[in-house]
Amino acid sequence: MARIDASTINEVLKAQLEAFEAEVDVREVGTVMQVGDGIARVEGLRGAMAGELLEFIGKGGNVVYGMALNLEENEVGAVLMGETEAVGENDTVRTTGRVVEVPSGRAMLGRIVDPLGQPIDGRGPIQAEGIRPVEFRAPGVVERKPVHEPLQTGIMAIDAMIPIGRGQRELIIGDRQTGKTAVAVDTIINQKGKDVICIYVAVGQKASTVAGVVETLEQHGAMDYTIVVAANASDPAPLQFLAPMSGAAIGEHFMYTGEDGQPATKDNPGRHVLCIYDDLSKQAVAYRQMSLTLRRPPGREAYPGDVFYLHSRLLERAVKMSDENGAGSLTALPVIETQAGDVSAYIPTNVISITDGQIFLQSDLFFQGVRPAINVGISVSRVGGNAQIKAMKQVAGSLRLDLAQYRELAAFAQFGSDLDKSTQSTLNRGARLVELLKQGRYVPMTVEDQVIAIFAGTKGFLDGLAVEDVLAFRDQFLEFVNSAYPEIGKTIASEKVISDETEAALSKALTEFSESFAAGRE
Amino acid sequence: MTTSEIARTYARVLFDLASAADAVDDADSGLAAVVESVRGHIDLRNALSDAQIPAEKKREVLRDIFGEDATPEVLAVVTLAVNRGHTELLGDIAGEFGQIAEKERGIVVAQVTTAVPLDDAIRASVTGKLSAALGRPVTLREHVDESLVGGIVINVAGRVLDGSIASQLDAMRTALSVTPQGGEA
Numbered sequence: 259m260a261r262i263d264a265s266t267i268n269e270v271l272k273a274q275l276e277a278f279e280a281e282v283d284v285r286e287v288g289t290v291m292q293v294g295d296g297i298a299r300v301e302g303l304r305g306a307m308a309g310e311l312l313e314f315i316g317k318g319g320n321v322v323y324g325m326a327l328n329l330e331e332n333e334v335g336a337v338l339m340g341e342t343e344a345v346g347e348n349d350t351v352r353t354t355g356r357v358v359e360v361p362s363g364r365a366m367l368g369r370i371v372d373p374l375g376q377p378i379d380g381r382g383p384i385q386a387e388g389i390r391p392v393e394f395r396a397p398g399v400v401e402r403k404p405v406h407e408p409l410q411t412g413i414m415a416i417d418a419m420i421p422i423g424r425g426q427r428e429l430i431i432g433d434r435q436t437g438k439t440a441v442a443v444d445t446i447i448n449q450k451g452k453d454v455i456c457i458y459v460a461v462g463q464k465a466s467t468v469a470g471v472v473e474t475l476e477q478h479g480a481m482d483y484t485i486v487v488a489a490n491a492s493d494p495a496p497l498q499f500l501a502p503m504s505g506a507a508i509g510e511h512f513m514y515t516g517e518d519g520q521p522a523t524k525d526n527p528g529r530h531v532l533c534i535y536d537d538l539s540k541q542a543v544a545y546r547q548m549s550l551t552l553r554r555p556p557g558r559e560a561y562p563g564d565v566f567y568l569h570s571r572l573l574e575r576a577v578k579m580s581d582e583n584g585a586g587s588l589t590a591l592p593v594i595e596t597q598a599g600d601v602s603a604y605i606p607t608n609v610i611s612i613t614d615g616q617i618f619l620q621s622d623l624f625f626q627g628v629r630p631a632i633n634v635g636i637s638v639s640r641v642g643g644n645a646q647i648k649a650m651k652q653v654a655g656s657l658r659l660d661l662a663q664y665r666e667l668a669a670f671a672q673f674g675s676d677l678d679k680s681t682q683s684t685l686n687r688g689a690r691l692v693e694l695l696k697q698g699r700y701v702p703m704t705v706e707d708q709v710i711a712i713f714a715g716t717k718g719f720l721d722g723l724a725v726e727d728v729l730a731f732r733d734q735f736l737e738f739v740n741s742a743y744p745e746i747g748k749t750i751a752s753e754k755v756i757s758d759e760t761e762a763a764l765s766k767a768l769t770e771f772s773e774s775f776a777a778g779r780e
Numbered sequence: 781m782t783t784s785e786i787a788r789t790y791a792r793v794l795f796d797l798a799s800a801a802d803a804v805d806d807a808d809s810g811l812a813a814v815v816e817s818v819r820g821h822i823d824l825r826n827a828l829s830d831a832q833i834p835a836e837k838k839r840e841v842l843r844d845i846f847g848e849d850a851t852p853e854v855l856a857v858v859t860l861a862v863n864r865g866h867t868e869l870l871g872d873i874a875g876e877f878g879q880i881a882e883k884e885r886g887i888v889v890a891q892v893t894t895a896v897p898l899d900d901a902i903r904a905s906v907t908g909k910l911s912a913a914l915g916r917p918v919t920l921r922e923h924v925d926e927s928l929v930g931g932i933v934i935n936v937a938g939r940v941l942d943g944s945i946a947s948q949l950d951a952m953r954t955a956l957s958v959t960p961q962g963g964e965a
Contacts, residue, residue, distance in 0.1 A: 274956055283942040283951070287935070291819060291871060301871055302938050331784075332875060347819045352940075 288351045290314070291333060295551040296342050296494050298324060300334045300351045309393055311359075312336050313352045316344035323374075324351075325358055325496060328552050335552045337496040339374070360504040362511035363387030367455070370472060370486040373500040375508070378488065387519050390507040392500060396574035403580040405614075408645040409532065409589050412448030412702020413441065415632045415695040418654040418712055419661075420617055423645030424454075424530055424587035425578025429609055431594045431601065432619030436631050438593050440699055441617065442534045443471060445591065447478045448702035454530045455512050456484040459505035462498050462540030465490045478700055498544035502535040506575045506588070509533045513579065513586035521584075528579055528586020537593035538569060542605045559604045569605075570612050615639035629696060634658070635665055647705060648755040653712045657691060660716065664688020683721070690720040693728040706747040707736050709756070710764065719768045722776075731775055738771050739764075784876075787869045790861055791876035795884065797853040804881055805921070808889070810850035814858050815874045817845070818867065828867045835863040887917045890936035895928040895944075910936060 288302030298314065306312070306326045312334075314322040322344050328335030338345060360375040363386045370379040373392075377384050405423035422428045430438045446456045458475075460468045468488050475481045485508060489501035509531035514522055522528030535541070542565055549562035557563045569592075576590035592613065594606050599620065601610065610616055615638045624631035643651075663684050671677060671685060694715045697703070703711070711732050714720060720728055739746055746767065749760050756764075781789075798807035818825055824845075828838060839859050846855055861869060882888055890910055892898070898906070903920060910918040914937065929945035 271956075275952065283940075283947060285940055285942070286938055287940045288938075289819075301875070304938060332872065348816050 285355070286353045288334065290345060290347050290349045290351060293338075293342075293345050293347060293349075296338050296496065297548070297551045298336050298338055298345060298351075300336055301332065303334045303351065303353060306334050306353050307357065309357045311354045311356050313354055314338065314345045315350045315352070316341075317346060317349070318344075320344040325500075326353075327548070328554070337494075337499075337548055337552070339494065339496050339500075342494065358392045358500065359389045360392055360507045361386030361389050362508040366485045366508065367483055368481045368485075370468075370488055371508075372493075373487060373489050373497045373504040375504065388511050388515065390511050392503045392507050393571075394507060394510060394575065396571065397577050397579065397583075401580055401583050402577055403585075404644065405578050405587075405641045406644055407578075407587070408642070408647065408705075409445075409454070410448055410452070410702075410705055411441070411445040412704075413444055413630055414697055414703055414708045414711065415630060415634060416441070416617060417646075417705065417708055418650060418695075419634050419658050420615065420632070420637045420639040421642035421646040421650070422589065422591075422639060423578070423642045424589050425576060426615070426639070426641055426645075427573045427576045427590040427592065427613040428639060428642070429592050429594060429613040429616040430619070431596060431606060431610070431616050432631070433596055433599055433621045436619035436621050436624050437629065438595070438619055439467075439471065439536055441619070441630055441632075442536060442591055442593060443474055444699060444702055445532065446475060446484055446534070447480045447700060449483065449532060450478075450480060454483070454532050455509070456480070457487060457505045457509050457531065457533045458484060459487045459502050459533065459535045461489055461501045461535065461537060462491050462544065463488075463536070465492070474700070495544040495547045499541060499548060502538065502541055502572055502592075505533055505535065506572060506590075509588050510575065513577070513588050514584070516584060522579070522586055523584055524582055526584060528584030530586060531588045533576070533588060533590050535572075535590065535592045537595050538572075538609060539595050539605050542568070561604060565605070566608050566612075569609055573609075573612050614641045627696070628692060629698075634661055634695075649709045649750050649753075650705065650712075652756050653709055653716055656716045657712055660684070660687055661691055664691070686721055687715075687718070689725050690723065690728050691715050693725050694720065694732055696729060704747075704751075706750040707740075709750050710736060710739055710747065713756070713761075713764055714768055717765070717768075719772060722772070727775075727779065734775065735768070735771050739767055743767050783869060784872065786866065787872035788876045788880075790857055790866070790869070790873045791880050794853060794857040794873070794877055795880045797857070798851070799884070801851070801853060803851050803853070804885070805889070806851050807854050808877065808881060809921075810846070810854040811858070811870075811874045811877055813849050814846055814854065815870050818870055825867065828862050829865070831865070838862055887919050888914055888936060890918050890920055890934055891923065892920045893923045893925050893928065893933040893935070893944075895924070895926055895930050897924055898922055906932070906934070910934070 286303050286305050288300040290298050291301045292299045306329060308326065308329060310326045312324045312326055314324055316322050322338055322340050324336040324338045326334050326336050365385045369377055369384060372378050405425045407424045409422045409424045410417055411422060430441055432438050446458065449456055468490065472486055475484055487501055487505040489498040512529040512531050514528060516522045516526030516528060518526065520526055542561060545565060545568055546561050550556060554562045573590055573592060576588050578587045579585055592609060594609050596606055618633040618637045619631045620633045623633060667681055667684055694711060714735060720731065723731055743763060746760060746763050750756065794807060798804045818828065827833060827841065842855060842859050861873065892906060907918055907920060927946060931944040933944050934941040
């Protein structure tokens with residue numbers, strides 16, 4: 259160990275104090291008039307900004323931070339973050355001249371932080387690269403370009419029929435226990451080696467649930483490129499309200515700057531970010547609590563009038579930047595929990611209308627064994643189609659159609675006795691396709707594997723199989739193709755299209771494997 | 781009548797009474813003390829706004845607590861406000877009173893806190909500079925607080941100019957204890 263002498267200490271102290279200038283501190287001060295329920299009404303502070311960070315000097319010099327929200331003629335309504343008990347009436351409040359900010363940078367990868375960017379995983383302080391405001395105006399029209407690159411989730415049903423592009427906002431919606439978080443976590447795991455920085459924002463969840471997600475991500479090596487922002491159920495409402503915004507702010511740092519930390523430009527590309535807000539219904543509840551205690555008038559379901567704007571300005575920050583601005587992207591996957599499948603409640607309808615599509619998860623499908631329990635009939639993606647590779651479009655176009663026809667007939671055929679031949683073949687095909695799209699947790703599939711599997715389904719190679727053999731066929735066939743004909747997968751991955759030759763090679767491989775599979779079953 | 785008009789009426793009455801008795805500054809500090817105490821003690825606040833407690837009792841409570849600190853004018857106006865159910869407005873009344881006093885007398889009151897008592901030269905220079913900055917004559921209300929160590933803290937028009945050694949030491953302490961967070965994004 260190096261010896262510590264006086265001169266080293268001197269140098270460190272000098273460096274630390276370099277930024278410190280002795281100057282007269284001119285700040286506005288106010289007095290706490292009333293405090294309770296995590297909010298404080300402050301007299302004075304006429305010059306406070308909306309969203310400004312306020313310093314409450316509590317008893318014994320304890321400093322508690324708050325955020326100014328209600329600016330009135332003679333008073334300011336502020337929410338307290340942190341120890342609310344330390345603040346009392348007649349305490350001094352000072353403005354800081356800063357809005358609420360959060361640090362960001364590569365050092366945060368693999369860490370769990372609170373909505374103010376402070377680590378809560380007990381692994382020491384974080385050396386940040388930059389600081390960003392929590393509330394930030396979303397880029398305008400000229401700074402953007404249309405979504406065109408895919409963000410592969412690794413889940414076949416999503417990548418084939420509800421494709422998500424980088425910079426898109428796709429809602430994951432469903433009742434409790436339908437696998438919403440599972441879809442999000444699988445998507446994070448699939449970003450390994452794809453240069454996408456993932457941010458998982460946990461709002462109002464049990465600390466044990468968050469710990470479980472982190473452990474899963476660690477097991478699959480996904481924490482190396484993931485930041486977890488957690489405001490647990492026991493945290494004050496203002497922190498739960500802030501969490502999605504600070505997650506977006508942490509992500510924006512990567513999107514707006516290049517690898518060298520300088521602003522992203524044409525020659526200094528911005529990074530790609532995936533932000534998961536799990537879940538926004540809890541954020542809305544936290545915001546409702548804050549608004550009601552601040553005495554803002556309640557509206558529908560007692561939510562304040564600006565709860566729509568809260569979510570729209572958050573999700574508008576998802577963006578695909580133009581080439582001049584570094585072509586970085588921020589993809590948002592908000593999660594909404596519905597009660598008993600009621601999507602016409604206030605918050606679900608709001609967020610459905612804001613996002614570029616939604617993935618519906620249904621509990622009856624879940625219990626039928628269709629997992630992921632995605633209802634592909636009412637799930638849509640409004641922009642992601644442009645982001646799909648051509649090969650996927652070639653095979654998945656008829657998949658959607660086949661499944662739609664199947665659903666229509668399946669309901670009908672439940673009563674039916676005699677069905678004509680074409681109806682029967684549609685039903686057969688549909689049942690096998692539904693089976694084909696089933697997928698376990700934590701087993702993301704590459705896009706070429708997905709294309710090959712769906713090709714087998716839509717071209718009728720599964721029609722002769724028993725329904726319960728479909729999954730085994732799919733997995734064994736993919737193994738077979740990747741070992742016996744590895745060039746097929748490679749061609750699809752590189753050419754991104756199924757040429758006539760590839761189609762012929764694939765059909766040949768399928769015929770060959772079908773025979774051996776059938777022989778093995780007898 | 782809106783609440784601010786009610787508060788202004790009370791403040792006006794208090795100012796007229798206080799200027800007749802030539803005790804505007806005393807009234808100001810007395811009223812501030814009353815507001816601070818009422819705000820800081822939940823039991824007192826509850827007692828004063830409780831409709832079941834008779835007005836006579838409230839008057840006695842107020843007299844016992846503030847009789848020595850507050851001038852008779854302040855006590856009278858506060859008692860009136862409390863008995864009329866306007867306890868909540870005391871803070872507003874204090875604010876309005878300050879504004880009326882400033883307007884009527886054409887001067888601004890600045891609270892000056894120092895570690896040692898001011899001498900005349902410094903007093904003149906502080907008054908001169910503040911008057912120039914605010915564009916109005918300034919009177920100083922002086923306090924001595926040894927915990928400042930040195931320097932001066934001026935509290936005027938809702939702002940604090942903090943040039944005390946104690947706060948600079950505090951700032952230095954935070955600068956040393958906080959990990960550097962890198963540059964601006």
